[in-house]
Structures are given as structure tokens and as C-alpha cells.
Amino acid sequence: MSVPETDRSVSGTDRPDALVTPVPRDPRDPEDAxxxxxRLLAPDGRRLADDTYDPYIADLxxxxxxxxLRDMVIVRRLDEEATALQRQGELGLWASLRxxxxxxxxxxxALRDDDMVFPSYREHGVAWCRGVDPLDVLSLFRGVNHGGWxxxxxxxxxxxxxxxxxxxxxxxxxxxxxxxLAADGDGGLPVTVVYFxxxxxxxxxxxxxxxxxxxxxxPVVFFCQNNQWAISEPTRRQTRAxxxxxxxxxxxxxxxxxxxxxxxxxxxxxxxxxxxxxxCPVLVEAVTYRMGAHTTADDPSRYRHADELAGWSRRDPxxxxxxxxxxxxxxxDSRAADLDAEADALATTLREGCLRLPDPSPHSMFxxxxxxxTETPAAARDACEQAEPSGQPEPSGPxxxxxxxxxxxxxxxxSPLLTVAAAPLHHTRKAI
Amino acid sequence: xxxxxxxxxxxxxxxxxxxxxxxKVVVMGEDVGKLGGVFRITDGLQADFGEDRVIxxxxxxxxxxxxxxxxxxxxxxxxxxxxxxxFVYPAxxxxxxxxAKMHYRTQGRVRLPVTVRIPFGGGIGAVEHHSESPEAxxxxxxxxKVVACSNPTDAHMMIRQAVAADDPxxxxxxxxxxxxxxxVETGAPLSAATPxxxxxxxxxxxxxxxxxxxxxxxxxxNAAEAMAVEGRELEVIDLRTLSPLDLSPVLASVRRTGxxxxxxEAPSNVSLSAEIAARVTEAAFYSLEAPVLxxxxxxxxxxxxxLEEHYLPDVDRVLDAVDRSFQY
Ligand SMILES: Cc1ncc(C[n+]2csc(CCOP(=O)(O)OP(=O)(O)O)c2C)c(N)n1
Ligand SMILES: [Mg+2]
Numbered sequence: 110m111s112v113p114e115t116d117r118s119v120s121g122t123d124r125p126d127a128l129v130t131p132v133p134r135d136p137r138d139p140e141d142a143x144x145x146x147x148r149l150l151a152p153d154g155r156r157l158a159d160d161t162y163d164p165y166i167a168d169l170x171x172x173x174x175x176x177x178l179r180d181m182v183i184v185r186r187l188d189e190e191a192t193a194l195q196r197q198g199e200l201g202l203w204a205s206l207r208x209x210x211x212x213x214x215x216x217x218x219a220l221r222d223d224d225m226v227f228p229s230y231r232e233h234g235v236a237w238c239r240g241v242d243p244l245d246v247l248s249l250f251r252g253v254n255h256g257g258w259x260x261x262x263x264x265x266x267x268x269x270x271x272x273x274x275x276x277x278x279x280x281x282x283x284x285x286x287x288x289x290l291a292a293d294g295d296g297g298l299p300v301t302v303v304y305f306x307x308x309x310x311x312x313x314x315x316x317x318x319x320x321x322x323x324x325x326x327x328p329v330v331f332f333c334q335n336n337q338w339a340i341s342e343p344t345r346r347q348t349r350a351x352x353x354x355x356x357x358x359x360x361x362x363x364x365x366x367x368x369x370x371x372x373x374x375x376x377x378x379x380x381x382x383x384x385x386x387x388x389c390p391v392l393v394e395a396v397t398y399r400m401g402a403h404t405t406a407d408d409p410s411r412y413r414h415a416d417e418l419a420g421w422s423r424r425d426p427x428x429x430x431x432x433x434x435x436x437x438x439x440x441x442d443s444r445a446a447d448l449d450a451e452a453d454a455l456a457t458t459l460r461e462g463c464l465r466l467p468d469p470s471p472h473s474m475f476x477x478x479x480x481x482x483t484e485t486p487a488a489a490r491d492a493c494e495q496a497e498p499s500g501q502p503e504p505s506g507p508x509x510x511x512x513x514x515x516x517x518x519x520x521x522x523x524s525p526l527l528t529v530a531a532a533p534l535h536h537t538r539k540a541i
Numbered sequence: 542x543x544x545x546x547x548x549x550x551x552x553x554x555x556x557x558x559x560x561x562x563x564x565k566v567v568v569m570g571e572d573v574g575k576l577g578g579v580f581r582i583t584d585g586l587q588a589d590f591g592e593d594r595v596i597x598x599x600x601x602x603x604x605x606x607x608x609x610x611x612x613x614x615x616x617x618x619x620x621x622x623x624x625x626x627x628f629v630y631p632a633x634x635x636x637x638x639x640x641a642k643m644h645y646r647t648q649g650r651v652r653l654p655v656t657v658r659i660p661f662g663g664g665i666g667a668v669e670h671h672s673e674s675p676e677a678x679x680x681x682x683x684x685x686k687v688v689a690c691s692n693p694t695d696a697h698m699m700i701r702q703a704v705a706a707d708d709p710x711x712x713x714x715x716x717x718x719x720x721x722x723x724x725v726e727t728g729a730p731l732s733a734a735t736p737x738x739x740x741x742x743x744x745x746x747x748x749x750x751x752x753x754x755x756x757x758x759x760x761x762x763n764a765a766e767a768m769a770v771e772g773r774e775l776e777v778i779d780l781r782t783l784s785p786l787d788l789s790p791v792l793a794s795v796r797r798t799g800x801x802x803x804x805x806e807a808p809s810n811v812s813l814s815a816e817i818a819a820r821v822t823e824a825a826f827y828s829l830e831a832p833v834l835x836x837x838x839x840x841x842x843x844x845x846x847x848l849e850e851h852y853l854p855d856v857d858r859v860l861d862a863v864d865r866s867f868q869y
Binding site: 201202230249250251252253254255270271272273308309311312313314339340341342346347348406407411412468469471473474475478486488489492493 | 571572574575576577579597598599600601603604627628630631666667668669670839840841842844845846847848849851852
């Protein structure tokens with residue numbers, strides 16, 4: 110499916126940075142005491158004034174404000190559809206972004222076309238804003254491929270499942286940018302933005318990446334979505350100090366933003382990009398909440414209270430922006446209904462596309478092991494050809510690992526022994 | 542009285558027995574506490590033994606192994622869980638350069654009785670990095686002991702033996718067999734068990750020998766069952782110990798059958814089966830009626846899950862290899 114009318118940046122390519130004089134330092138010095146995360150919208154949708162960050166979004170036209178809501182509504186709806194598809198056995202797994210729509214849309218809409226994103230595995234909202242076909246995201250979770258889009262076309266790299274690994278790649282990529290382009294050119298450098306989680310912040314890779322970015326003054330924005338949980342472990346188990354504070358130790362500005370406030374996230378990311386374009390890397394911590402399970406294989410009732418979710422639901426990012434727009438007269442019931450209908454239609458298209466996704470051919474597994482064919486894969490390919498697969502997998506564990514330990518975890522194992530014993534000779538082995 | 546347990550529950554009971562037997566045993570890893578691990582292998586342990594002994598660690602595999610080494614130096618017996626096979630690599634440096642070598646380096650002064658549990662192998666429809674078989678990397682490193690269990694009965698005793706062992710043990714668990722059930726004698730003393738580094742014949746036969754470990758043992762038993770229908774009896778050997786290897790039952794078997802097929806999910810290039818083929822050829826050359834054949838994963842990265850049934854050895858591929866062996 111194609112992504113309708115998403116231009117990748119809320120405003121043109123040059124406006125946000127031109128707005129304010131470049132200040133490659135944290136406008137809110139974190140040592141200025143606990144000011145709390147930057148917030149421009151109260152949970153009820155009231156606009157809060159902020160002298161530092163208001164200028165960063167002062168240019169937003171009404172259509173752009175509405176566009177932020179539209180993105181969030183759509184990515185939430187697509188996320189619901191993907192979860193349903195997984196429940197129906199059409200996807201092996203799904204990692205829901207529910208609750209993180211503002212953090213993802215607000216940051217992604219601050220980007221220029223020539224910026225490059227390094228995502229983790231939950232950035233479906235960023236993928237949407239970068240024009241990646243949601244069906245390509247689903248194909249990974251369906252097990253059709255390990256990643257299905259062209260990174261350069263979208264300025265959006267492949268998902269990275271090994272937690273934290275992509276922060277180093279992003280830093281190296283940004284080091285490459287500085288070797289090709291000058292920071293004092295028009296509009297500054299294209300920036301590399303890397304997304305990672307609170308859990309990832311514990312990995313050596315992530316801390317090494319922050320350090321390298323500082324040492325080499327790489328044009329990187331480290332965008333940490335602190336969604337309060339790393340599977341079953343709360344953020345306090347990852348770190349004693351707020352994550353954004355760590356930046357200071359590496360010589361970078363660190364900013365904490367209310368990640369459920371799409372306007373604040375947009376403003377802070379614009380600030381961070383502006384600094385990074387002039388080779389000052391920045392760490393942004395977006396405080397948000399993983400409203401769903403870690404993935405569809407997870408059962409959060411084992412480790413967190415339902416009332417925690419209820420509390421965060423009152424800070425729901427989509428409702429907050431909707432309330433703000435209603436207050437400004439930019440949203441009414443009929444427009445909201447139209448938006449829901451548009452999201453539903455996209456979800457239907459996504460579902461249909463998912464059901465039509467063909468399985469890859471068995472021989473494709475030998476492609477791209479190396480750039481040039483070498484003997485080893487060729488030999489393996491021949492071996493595979495000889496041993497034509499039975500097409501009937503053995504009885505095995507359930508579709509997905511983590512959290513499958515409930516009653517549903519016991520796969521309905523058909524005893525292969527019985528089947529085999531009853532089977533006549535050789536050629537029926539294929540029926541085992 | 543034996544209990545009928547899944548492999549997952551058998552491991553859980555084994556860890557519990559280890560913790561009861563030795564107050565210095567600590568369990569550590571990502572999500573092992575309140576959640577009980579993503580496969581629930583440590584389910585209930587934190588509730589019963591407390592947060593000091595069942596530690597939900599920050600998300601950092603290198604630190605899990607590195608701090609386990611420190612704990613061991615202080616007299617503890619850490620049991621580390623690596624959540625999935627594909628996530629052991631951030632810890633690889635600590636395992637290979639420190640865990641494996643510190644005893645040697647210190648001329649025996651330091652012992653590191655650390656157990657590293659790793660669910661391994663495919664067949665569960667997972668995304669990338671959740672289905673790998675990295676055992677050969679560890680077998681290649683002197684100073685580590687490496688084992689793989691294949692069934693609940695063994696799993697229970699083997700994890701207790703691994704935890705009680707004085708050397709570091711990399712303990713591979715066949716994740717797609719976690720839900721297999723069998724009788725487990727949870728109260729049995731360790732002295733009653735087959736020693737940890739002993740391989741075992743799990744089905745007798747005179748016509749050819751199948752050697753496997755972990756998830757492929759059941760595949761080989763299924764293959765032997767199918768072959769029996771055709772009137773040929775395959776002997777199946779469960780290696781259990783991957784380093785050191787115990788090839789005595791393999792050699793004894795091959796001297797009778799003259800034919801050997803080695804099966805594992807890991808790719809073939811520089812793998813366990815390569816080592817076994819070399820050693821068997823050296824020790825039993827004149828008994829062999831056919832070259833040692835191998836049925837393994839292909840020499841590619843683990844493919845997307847929609848292709849894994851084609852990648853993983855199954856009964857058909859095992860029997861095809863047996864047929865080829867008979868053709869010599
Ligand atoms: C190196 C590594 N270790 C373990 C895992 C298993 N794992 C997947 S996601 C996850 C938690 C990640 O938490 P966080 O970084 O906060 O991101 P979130 O899932 O909350 O978006 C873990 C432990 C992994 N993918 N990679
Ligand atoms: Mg998190």
C-alpha cells in the first residue's frame with residue numbers, strides 16, 4: 110500500500126533551524142534543578158507557555174497541527190490492526206507502539222528529508238512519518254523477511270533487534286557525514302537520529318556511542334523513549350539517575366521532554382537537530398509509557414499493576430492533542446469521524462496486503478549471504494535442492510517465545526511417533 | 542515419586558534444588574525475577590529466595606557475565622540467563638577472555654563456577670536473533686565446559702550438575718522442546734545421575750548410528766522410528782556434553798554399525814559435526830562402511846521464520862542422509 114500525502118517534515122526543510130539563532134547547548138541546563146520535562150500541552154490539552162521552546166513551534170500552521178494528530182491516529186489504528194493480525198496467527202509477533210505515538214510522530218516530524226533515522230524495533234510511527242509502507246514493517250513481523258524497505262529512499266534504516274546496537278551504527282554514520290559535508294553549509298548538516306529505549310541505555314554499546322559522538326562531535330541526536338519498562342523491568346532497574354542527565358558526563362546537552370506531548374516533542378527535537386546540525390550531539394529523553402505488552406508474546410499482568418496503566422491513560426498522547434485541537438477549533442466531531450474512517454480504511458488495506466504477502470521461496474535463503482557468490486553457499490544451495498523439504502514442519506513450540514508460558518504455551522503436539530509408525534515406506538516420509 | 546514435567550518445569554525444579562542445596566547459588570539475568578524469565582524457567586524463584594538471590598539485572602549481557610565473574614571470585618555460584626541465543630554476543634568477550642581463562646591465568650587460584658544458561662535453536666517462528674545455535678563458538682574455547690540437554694529428565698539433573706560444577710559451564714536449552722513432557726525424579730541425589738560429561742545411547746540399533754544433541758535428539762528418535770518401519774534399526778546417541786566430547790559410546794556404536802550420521806541445527810562449517818567426523822574417522826577408520834555424513838542447518842544466517850522449516854534438519858533430511866550412507 111502506499112502512504113497517502115505524508116510529507117515527511119511538518120514544515121519546509123529550512124524553517125525550524127532558521128527560526129532561532131543556533132545555540133549548541135541545552136537551553137534548559139539540567140543542573141538548573143528539576144524543572145521537569147519540557148511540556149507545552151497539559152494532559153487536558155491546555156497549551157502551556159514556555160519561553161524557551163515556544164519559538165521552536167511558533168511557525169506551525171493549522172494544517173500542520175492537525176497533521177500531527179492525523180499521524181498519531183493513523184499509527185495507533187495500524188498498530189491495533191497489527192496486534193489483531195498477530196492474534197489471528199498472521200504475524201509471528203508484534204511490538205506495539207501504543208502510548209508512544211507523540212514521542213514518535215513529534216520527533217519524526219521535526220526531521221528533514223536528508224536526515225537519517227536508526228530505529229529499534231518499535232518505531233512504527235517514525236516509519237510511517239518517513240513514508241515507509243506499513244506493510245513492509247509487517248513483513249518482518251510475519252517472518253517473510255528480516256526487513257523490507259530501502260533505507261536510503263526513506264532516510265530510515267532497518268529495524269535493529271539487538272538492543273542498543275544501532276546507536277553505534279548511527280554514530281559512525283554521522284561521523285561519515287562530517288567527512289563529506291561541512292557543518293557551516295546552508296542549514297547545517299543532515300543529522301542522524303537514533304531511537305532506543307530505557308532498557309537499552311544500560312548497554313555498553315549505547316554509552317560508547319554517546320561517548321564517541323561527543324569525542325568526534327558527530328551530528329547525532331540520541332532519542333531515548335523512556336517508556337518506563339524494558340519487558341518486565343522498570344526504568345529504575347536500569348539506572349539510578351534520569352537518563353537525560355547522563356549526557357552531561359559525555360559532554361553533551363541532555364533534555365527531558367514529555368513524550369506524550371507531541372508539540373513539546375517536536376519542539377525539543379527541533380532544538381536538538383539544530384544543535385546537531387552544527388556538530389553538537391544531543392541526548393533527548395522522551396518520557397512516555399508503553400501502554401501495551403512488551404510484545405504480543407508478553408503478559409504484563411505478571412509484573413505491573415493495572416492502575417499504573419489507568420494513570421497513564423489520563424495522559425494519553427492522542428487524546429491530549431485532540432483536546433488541544435478542539436480547544437482551538439481545529440477539530441470537531443465530524444472531522445474526528447472522518448479521520449477515524451481514514452484510519453480504518455488504511456487498516457483494511459494493511460490487513461488485505463498482509464494476507465496476500467507471499468511466502469519467500471526456500472532458495473531465497475541463500476541469497477545475499479555474501480556480495481558475490483562463493484562456494485560455501487553454493488554448496489549449501491545444492492544440498493538444499495537435493496533434500497527437498499517436506500513442507501510439514503515438526504511439531505514444535507508455539508508461534509512466539511517470550512511469555513508463552515501460560516496454558517496456551519503448551520503446543521498441541523501431535524505425536525510424530527504415531528504418525529510415523531502408521532506410515533508405510535519411504536515416499537510417505539514426506540507426510541510425517 | 543517421579544513427576545511428569547515439561548522441560549521448562551524440570552529446569553525450574555532443578556534450579557530450585559540447586560538454590561536450596563547451596564546458599565551461594567544466585568540466579569541473574571534480564572527479566573528472571575518477577576516475570577520468571579521470558580520462558581518462565583526461573584518462575585517463582587524470586588518470590589521464594591528473594592531479590593538478593595534472584596536478580597533482575599539491567600539490560601547488559603556483558604555486565605551480566607562480568608559481574609557474575611566478580612560474584613564467583615567472592616565465593617558465589619552465579620547462574621546467568623541469556624535471554625536468547627542471539628544475545629549472548631555482547632557477553633562473548635567476558636566469556637571467552639575472562640570466564641574461560643581466569644583459572645588458567647591464576648594457575649588455579651581462582652575458580653569460576655558460573656553457569657550460563659542459553660535457550661537455543663529455532664523452530665518457534667521467532668524474529669531474527671531468536672533461533673540461533675552458537676554452541677561451536679564456545680566449544681572452541683578451552684576452559685569452558687559446554688552441555689546441551691534434550692529432554693526433561695536430563696535437563697533437571699544436568700542443570701543441577703552444571704550449577705554444582707567447579708568450572709564455568711555453558712548450558713544450552715532446546716527452546717522448542719521446552720514444552721516436551723517426561724517423568725522427572727526431582728528428589729534424586731546428584732550422585733544417582735549419569736555424570737554430566739557423559740554421552741548416552743537413547744535408542745539401540747545395529748544398522749546405522751545417529752548422533753545429535755539438544756533439539757535434534759527428538760528429531761533423530763523420530764527418524765529412527767520411521768526407519769524401524771522399513772526394517773532398519775538406527776542407534777541414536779544423545780551427546781549431552783559438547784565440550785569435552787565423550788565419543789566412547791559413539792565409537793562403540795560405529796564399530797558395530799559402520800555408519801554414522803551427525804545431526805545439528807547449527808551450520809556445518811567448522812561445527813560440532815566436523816569435529817566428530819574428524820575424530821571418528823581417526824579412531825574408527827577401519828570400522829566405517831561409509832563416510833561420516835552430516836545433516837545440519839545451512840551455512841547462511843538463520844533465515845526469516847517463514848523459511849525455517851526448510852532450514853532446519855527434519856526427519857526427511859536425516860533419513861535421506863541415512864539412505865546415502867547405506868548406498869556406499
Ligand atoms: C542484546 C539484547 N538483549 C536482550 C534482548 C531481548 N529484549 C528485547 S527487547 C528488550 C527490552 C528492551 O527495553 P527498552 O530498551 O526499554 O525498549 P522497549 O522494548 O521498552 O521499547 C529485551 C531485553 C535483545 N533484543 N537484545
Ligand atoms: Mg522501554
